[in-house]
Amino acid sequence: MRRSTILAGVFLPALSAVAAGGLAAQEEEGTIPGVELGIVLENRYVPPIAVHPFTLSIAGDDALGREIELIIARDLDLSDRFLVRDTLPAEFAGGGVQYALWEQFEVDWLLTGTLEGDTAGDGRILAVELHDVVYGSLHERERFRVPERGSASFRMAVHAVSDAVVGWVTGERGAAATRIVLAMRAFGEERGKELYVVDSDGENLRRLTWDQSIVASPVWSPDGKRIAYTSWKSGVPRIYEFDLETGRDRALIPDGHGHQLTPSYHPDGHTIIFSVIGAEPKGIFTFNIRDGCCLTRLEGGPHQNLSPGYSPDGSSFSFLSSRLGTATPQIYVRPARGGSAELLSPYRFGAGGYFADPDWSPGSSKVAFAGGIKGRRQANRYNILVADVAKGDNRLVQLTREGNNEDPSWAPDDRHIVFKGQRTYGTGVFIVDTATGRTRLLVGNVLAEDPDWSPLLAGNGVGG
Amino acid sequence: MFNPRLVLTAFVAVFIAAACRPEPPPPPPAPTGPTPEELEAKRIADSIASAEAEALRLAAEKARLDRERMERARQLRATLEEMVFFDYDEANIRTDARSRLEAKLEILRDYPSVLMRMEGHADERGTSEYNVALGNERAESVILFLTGYGLDGVRFESVSYGEESPIASGSNEAAWAQNRRVEFVITGGAGDLGR
Numbered sequence: 001m002r003r004s005t006i007l008a009g010v011f012l013p014a015l016s017a018v019a020a021g022g023l024a025a026q027e028e029e030g031t032i033p034g035v036e037l038g039i040v041l042e043n044r045y046v047p048p049i050a051v052h053p054f055t056l057s058i059a060g061d062d063a064l065g066r067e068i069e070l071i072i073a074r075d076l077d078l079s080d081r082f083l084v085r086d087t088l089p090a091e092f093a094g095g096g097v098q099y100a101l102w103e104q105f106e107v108d109w110l111l112t113g114t115l116e117g118d119t120a121g122d123g124r125i126l127a128v129e130l131h132d133v134v135y136g137s138l139h140e141r142e143r144f145r146v147p148e149r150g151s152a153s154f155r156m157a158v159h160a161v162s163d164a165v166v167g168w169v170t171g172e173r174g175a176a177a178t179r180i181v182l183a184m185r186a187f188g189e190e191r192g193k194e195l196y197v198v199d200s201d202g203e204n205l206r207r208l209t210w211d212q213s214i215v216a217s218p219v220w221s222p223d224g225k226r227i228a229y230t231s232w233k234s235g236v237p238r239i240y241e242f243d244l245e246t247g248r249d250r251a252l253i254p255d256g257h258g259h260q261l262t263p264s265y266h267p268d269g270h271t272i273i274f275s276v277i278g279a280e281p282k283g284i285f286t287f288n289i290r291d292g293c294c295l296t297r298l299e300g301g302p303h304q305n306l307s308p309g310y311s312p313d314g315s316s317f318s319f320l321s322s323r324l325g326t327a328t329p330q331i332y333v334r335p336a337r338g339g340s341a342e343l344l345s346p347y348r349f350g351a352g353g354y355f356a357d358p359d360w361s362p363g364s365s366k367v368a369f370a371g372g373i374k375g376r377r378q379a380n381r382y383n384i385l386v387a388d389v390a391k392g393d394n395r396l397v398q399l400t401r402e403g404n405n406e407d408p409s410w411a412p413d414d415r416h417i418v419f420k421g422q423r424t425y426g427t428g429v430f431i432v433d434t435a436t437g438r439t440r441l442l443v444g445n446v447l448a449e450d451p452d453w454s455p456l457l458a459g460n461g462v463g464g
Numbered sequence: 465m466f467n468p469r470l471v472l473t474a475f476v477a478v479f480i481a482a483a484c485r486p487e488p489p490p491p492p493p494a495p496t497g498p499t500p501e502e503l504e505a506k507r508i509a510d511s512i513a514s515a516e517a518e519a520l521r522l523a524a525e526k527a528r529l530d531r532e533r534m535e536r537a538r539q540l541r542a543t544l545e546e547m548v549f550f551d552y553d554e555a556n557i558r559t560d561a562r563s564r565l566e567a568k569l570e571i572l573r574d575y576p577s578v579l580m581r582m583e584g585h586a587d588e589r590g591t592s593e594y595n596v597a598l599g600n601e602r603a604e605s606v607i608l609f610l611t612g613y614g615l616d617g618v619r620f621e622s623v624s625y626g627e628e629s630p631i632a633s634g635s636n637e638a639a640w641a642q643n644r645r646v647e648f649v650i651t652g653g654a655g656d657l658g659r
């Protein structure tokens with residue numbers, strides 16, 4: 001077992017106290033002896049950017065142009081990579097780019113655009129230019145097809161423009177053109193949960209299922225076209241796959257294999273890894289859903305093994321196991337082809353600790369999970385934690401510090417995490433930036449569980 | 465109780481008999497009791513009445529037994545369906561749960577046709593997915609208790625709803641204690657209870 005050193009701020013009084021890049025450690029009653037806690041956040045320069053009002057070539061496009069500007073400006077803000085200047089002095093409107101003026105206005109980057117008709121249909125062509133104000137030069141330009149306003153893919157297409165801009169500046173693609181699936185209490189209902197999806201900017205919340213039952217643990221397929229989830233609609237929990245193109249679902253795992261929970265896709269999209277409870281043998285299994293074959297057990301035993309999820313290359317998976325005690329579930333990592341499970345969450349005998357909901361980021365060696373090491377009495381106060389499997393030092397970064405926080409899921413940018421949060425003022429789904437700690441509400445005043453962040457969706461025809 | 469038709473017939477018979485007599489001879493000594501015909505009619509009426517009374521008594525007795533059996537079935541059912549509760553984050557059978565399960569055990573032995581589903585639940589604390597597993601562990605630990613006393617495991621099935629179906633609302637220990645439970649649903653043989 002690895003000895004854990006936690007460099008996260010589980011019990012720090014204030015995030016701001018250590019947010020300046022330092023490492024602070026503090027111990028309080030209820031912590032694991034010998035384990036240090038602190039918060040490490042990058043003290044990175046955040047460049048200011050301005051979105052110049054677009055030039056319009058078609059009469060009557062004023063509202064459309066303004067809407068696209070607003071979507072992009074908001075995406076750039078939510079990307080947590082820019083300081084978006086949203087109030088521009090009047091003299092900057094129109095005309096060519098005067099770098100000296102923009103520099104006076106203290107922006108490093110300037111985005112301009114021209115909205116033209118699209119010969120291929122009723123949509124528009126948006127030609128955007130990203131100007132480097134500091135160097136006084138054009139940095140990048142590209143033309144994007146924007147479908148007709150009000151069409152299902154309009155907003156996703158605009159989000160894709162924002163993601164490209166993030167990529168030009170940072171070299172890392174943004175995650176605006178994505179959606180988040182939730183297991184949520186339907187509006188007006190007093191029980192049950194149904195599948196909902198919402199765009200990454202909190203717009204466009206819509207219902208997917210009418211099962212009149214309980215759904216849980218939805219996850220996106222790697223191609224973003226299907227969602228695997230658990231539903232009780234047959235009376236017992238079983239895994240289904242919802243096809244976003246047809247709106248239909250099907251049972252994924254043949255009957256007679258116990259109660260199935262917590263599905264997750266292999267990066268190849270053909271294999272489902274999931275948990276079986278309530279039948280022998282129980283444990284963690286894989287099943288090839290393309291060929292409908294090859295049920296294989298990877299983990300077993302009398303204890304619970306839940307929430308498996310693959311590493312980006314599919315060679316390992318993280319999961320929850322209660323092998324150290326029912327009241328102290330822990331997070332483990334092990335090779336998919338066989339081998340022993342290694343403890344990832346911090347554990348010391350007798351100190352308690354409850355760690356659950358592991359989620360391996362889609363493109364890095366980081367695993368997020370929820371939990372806490374306070375005693376039993378303070379239970380149900382979990383925080384979102386991140387461990388880096390590759391570093392091996394079990395440094396743990398804590399991303400939340402108020403209320404209760406569960407069910408983390410990584411964005412495809414390997415930087416943002418969506419999670420379920422409970423606050424004194426209500427419950428909802430939040431997004432936290434792991435680099436800055438900045439947190440925003442995605443959907444508020446809803447009873448939602450198990451949010452899962454999609455892969456990049458623009459251009460794949462997912463309806464909206 | 466008497467049958468009016470029979471009595472009427474008897475009267476008519478007497479009337480006809482009287483009407484057919486010739487002019488009164490010197491009156492014989494006045495009859496001092498019922499005629500044999502009257503006695504016969506009364507005997508028949510009494511016999512019928514007593515048979516009917518017996519039938520009614522038997523019907524009442526059967527209704528009483530049925531009521532008792534239904535009441536017994538209701539009690540057995542209530543005992544079988546009585547929930548058991550658990551400690552926080554635990555699936556172990558508590559001592560108060562043990563006595564409730566022992567009461568069920570006796571009934572399940574007496575009525576081998578009864579089948580049950582154990583529905584496990586958790587309180588809202590803990591993550592939702594782990595709570596499904598915990599609820600299932602509770603249901604299974606109840607089944608294990610019963611099969612440990614020799615009952616056939618095929619009579620029982622388990623399902624867990626985790627924290628999705630609380631019976632008490634509120635975020636306090638009183639509500640949580642109510643929600644950490646296994647519910648019992650009779651899925652077969654309920655009609656045999658009390659027989």
